[in-house]
Amino acid sequence: MISQLRIVDLGVIAEASLDLAPGFTAVTGETGAGKTMIVTGLGLLLGQRADRGLVRRDASGTERTARVEGRFGRLDDDILARVEELGGTLDDPDDDPELVLARSIGAAGRSRAYVGGAQMPVASLSSLSEELITIHGQSGQIRLARPDTQRDMLDRFGGPELATLLADYRATWRQWREAGTELDSLRAMARERAREVDMLRHALDEIAAVDPQAGEDTELADEARRLQAVDDLRLAAGKAALAVNGDDVDFDTSPGAVSLVGVARHALEAIADADSRAAELARRAAELVFQLGDLGGDLASYLSDLEADPGRLEEIAGRRAALSELFRKYGDTAEEVVTWAEASRSRLDELVGTDDxxxxxxxxxxxxxxxxxxxxxxxxxxxxxxxxxxEESVGRELAALAMPHARLIVDLAPVEPGPWGAETIEFLFAANPGADPGPLGKVASGGELSRVRLALEVTVGDHPDRTLVFDEVDSGVGGAVAVEIGRRLKRLAATSQVIVVTHLAQVAAFADRHFVVVKSSDGRITTSGVREVAAGDRAGELARMMAGIDTTDSALAHAEELLAVATESGPLA
Known part of the structure; x- marks a missing residue:
């Protein structure tokens, strides 16, 4: 609920601050004083359109910047989480967190919105504030005529049992829709799936016929290059083998590196005992002999394997051609083709399983x-x-509000199951006996709509810690009816914070707190401010509302009687 409302340069209000509390707060003032600016300011916090004409001008005619701030407390966890998501901050977050919502209108008519000090789109402000405030004025009456608002009121009146049924129904409806949407999609794509299955099967058969192995293309390329260069390889390998092993036929004139290093080894070993450095050199020569021996053996083996094989070369060429055909369609390497085939088998299994x-x-x-x-x-x-x-409860409320013959009829018409049920819900209204009921928003006058809305709110209730703002709820009524309106607003205030802009003393008398919007003029510009009426001054203010400028003794006595009635007010009629 709102704990403070501050308005600056909005309409005739230069600056006003209302420290609000739980319960029933009445806002009064003479015609033209600007009391409707309180509702307008709250409407701006709800994201209503910013009218440049509302921005106040100073004595020189220069436009200022209008600003409205609302401080809210008693926030539930959902609101706190949404503020955090939006990037706003809270005052006293660890103790009793409060949220400041603000809206400003510049001289050029540009509007800015703030949530917890962070600027953001007006829509974000509106989505949050609508959870905190409900304004029952002209726009509220328009909302009352909407089918979704009427359905929500009926469901709230139905209580926890109906709420549980609705939650189960909505969960089942979502599951049904999701399953149906998937089923329709699968059926619609049946032809495309069949084409894809045929394509994948053909491709996998083609790959299976070749049966590529990962890395095979690289190995075949290496082998092909070796077979194509076999003569050059044998010549080079032969020279290397001769240099290492020597010429077996003419060993004396063509000794190999093994023999020459062996001679060096023996010469060094002969002097190893005389010099440690010579011994180290002999050891190293011995290692070279062994290494050269191994090299010579490997060269001989390599040379013996180097044989021309035209048949194998032709076989490799055919295999590489088959792989190249796969590379053209499924990947650049044998490994990529194998990977594509594995993924395609999984996809094929998925498609084949679609029928199931x-x-x-x-x-x-x-x-x-x-x-x-x-x-x-x-x-x-x-x-x-x-x-x-x-219908019965609202009928009793309307009778107490001087509409004894008025009827509210809740019409339920069957339709195909939708997200909110299998019926449309419409409130029909008839104000007089014999009148044909018609849609509430079309056949009820503004005053009738105000009283119907109040009757519904009193009957439906369940707005804990929420702020309900009523404007024009007493339009066109007076006397005993106004007393009954005040009595019902008082009842609503037992569970909700109720703020009422009224011109009737009979309504204001029931308020827990009373604010008066007072205007003054210096001859050039009119200014309004807001003051709270002290408890001891309540009767005088109510008397002024009834009698006008000159408060009479009878008006004062009537005001004190009203206060006594409000204080001693019993159950609703």
Whole structure:
């Protein structure tokens, strides 16, 4: 609920601050004083359109910047989480967190919105503030005429049992819709799936016929290069083998590196005992002998393997041609082709299994539809019962508000199951006996709508810690009816914070706190401010409202009587 409202340079209000509290707060003032700016300011916090004409001008005619700030407390966890998501900050977050919402209108008509000190789009401000404030004025009456508002009121009146049914129905409806959407999609794509299955099977058969192995293309390329260069390889390998091993036929004239290093080894070993450095050199020569021996053996083996094989070269060329055909379609290497084939097998299994999924979804959709229809029947029955009770309760309230013959009829018409049930809900209204009921928003006058809205709020209730703002709720009434309006607003204030802009003393008398919007003029510009009426001055202010400028003794006595009635007010009529 709102704990403070501050308005600067809005309409005739130069600056006003209202420290608000739980319960019933009345805002009064003479015509033209600017009391409706309180509602306008709250409307700006709700994201209503910013009118440049509302921005106050100073004595020289220069436009200022209008600003409205609302400080809210008693915030639930959902609101706190949304403020954090939006990037706003809270005052005293660890103790009793409060949220400041603000709206400004510049001289050029540009509007800015703030949530917890962070600037953001007006829509973000509106989505948050609508959870905190409800204004029952002209726009509220328009909302009352909307089917979704009427459905929500009936469901709230239905209580926890209906709420549970509605939650079960909505969960089932979402499941049914999701399953049905998937089923429709799978059925619609049946032809495309069949084409894809044929394409994948053909491709996998083509790959299986070649049976590529990862890395095979690189190995074949190496082998092909070796076979194509076999003569050059044998010549080079022969020279290397001769240099290492020597010429077996003419060893004396063509000794190999093994023999020469062996001679060096023996010469060094002969002097190893005389010099440690010579011994180290002999050891190293011995290692070279062994290494050269191994090298010579490997060269001989390599040379013996180097044989021309035209048949194998032709076989490799054919294999590489088959792989190249796969590379053209499925990957640049044998490894990529193998990977593509593995992924395609998984996709093929998925597509082939789609028929099983269609069968499963068909059964699931049928089962969910049956459950949905059963829940729709239970929900419709609960709503019908709640509708009859709501009609009776609202009828009693309207009778007490001087509309004894008025009837509110909750019409439920069956439709195909939707997200909110299997019926449309419409409030019909007839103000007089014999009149044909018509849509509430079309046949009720502004004053009738105000009283119907109040009757509904009193009957439906359940707005804990929420701020309800009423403007023009007393339009066109007076006397005993106004007293009954005040009595009902007082009842609402037991669970909600109620702020009422009124011109009737009979309504204001029931308020826990009373603010007066007072205007003054210096001859050039009119300014309004807001002051709270002290408890001891309540009777005088109420008397002024009834008698006008000159407060009479009879008006004062009547005001004190009103206060006594409000204080001693018993159950509603």
């Amino acid at each position: 999924r269609i069968d499963s979804l068909t059964v699931q959709v049928d089962q969910l539809r049956s459950r949905l229809e059963a829940l729709a029947g239970e929900l419709g029955a609960a709503r019908t019962s709640a509708a009859r009770r709501l």
